[in-house]
Amino acid sequence: AQSVTQLGSHVSVSEGALVLLRCNYSSSVPPYLFWYVQYPNQGLQLLLKYTSAATLVKGINGFEAEFKKSETSFHLTKPSAHMSDAAEYFCAVILPRGYQKVTFGTGTKLQVIP
Amino acid sequence: DGGITQSPKYLFRKEGQNVTLSCEQNLNHDAMYWYRQDPGQGLRLIYYSQIVNDFQKGDIAEGYSVSREKKESFPLTVTSAQKNPTAFYLCASSISTSGPGTQYFGPGTRLTVL
Numbered sequence: 001a002q003s004v005t006q007l008g009s010h011v012s013v014s015e016g017a018l019v020l021l022r023c024n025y026s027s028s029v030p031p032y033l034f035w036y037v038q039y040p041n042q043g044l045q046l047l048l049k050y051t052s053a054a055t056l057v058k059g060i061n062g063f064e065a066e067f068k069k070s071e072t073s074f075h076l077t078k079p080s081a082h083m084s085d086a087a088e089y090f091c092a093v094i095l096p097r098g099y100q101k102v103t104f105g106t107g108t109k110l111q112v113i114p
Numbered sequence: 115d116g117g118i119t120q121s122p123k124y125l126f127r128k129e130g131q132n133v134t135l136s137c138e139q140n141l142n143h144d145a146m147y148w149y150r151q152d153p154g155q156g157l158r159l160i161y162y163s164q165i166v167n168d169f170q171k172g173d174i175a176e177g178y179s180v181s182r183e184k185k186e187s188f189p190l191t192v193t194s195a196q197k198n199p200t201a202f203y204l205c206a207s208s209i210s211t212s213g214p215g216t217q218y219f220g221p222g223t224r225l226t227v228l
Binding site: 009034036041042043044045046049090101102104105106107 | 154156159202220221
């Protein structure tokens with residue numbers, strides 16, 4: 001079975017500052033990993049995904065994440081926060097064998113302060 | 115434009131009533147999913163379907179029912195047996211249920227029990 005933990009249910013950053021959202025996973029085999037973003041009262045949109053190719057994954061809107069097997073982490077970063085980045089972010093994990101349920105983290109709400 | 119539509123956006127239900135949430139996709143995806151989202155709990159899987167006329171229970175299926183008579187449609191019925199149905203419901207689809215397939219989400223339906 002797999003699990004994912006997002007550290008910090010709320011994160012605040014100043015506009016222009018580094019964004020770092022933390023995600024740690026647990027799985028029996030190297031998983032596939034995803035970051036999704038959700039704006040208020042909307043569905044989720046894929047930011048990026050790791051599928052065992054390059055460990056540094058670039059996504060939309062300037063976000064990127066690095067898969068670190070030794071740390072079982074997949075933290076999401078963006079060098080400079082923009083007001084439009086304010087949203088809730090979800091990390092998700094799935095095992096790469098047959099049908100496996102996607103497991104979502106509990107989410108991190110990002111607040112960007114002007 | 116290809117995508118997933120959910121209707122209605124807001125739904126109010128009296129206790130003891132069954133209600134049906136609509137989900138339609140024109141992405142030609144085989145797999146479809148229903149999730150429930152509550153604050154601070156992430157997304158929890160209610161039901162999923164890998165192919166027409168087939169569906170399986172997720173983690174919290176009690177009090178819910180689904181059908182998959184057409185590839186593009188996956189309606190969810192919230193029955194009176196669901197004791198705490200007030201939540202945000204998200205429908206998603208993916209090409210298949212195996213591999214690193216991205217899940218595409220609809221805009222959601224917010225259900226409130228009066």
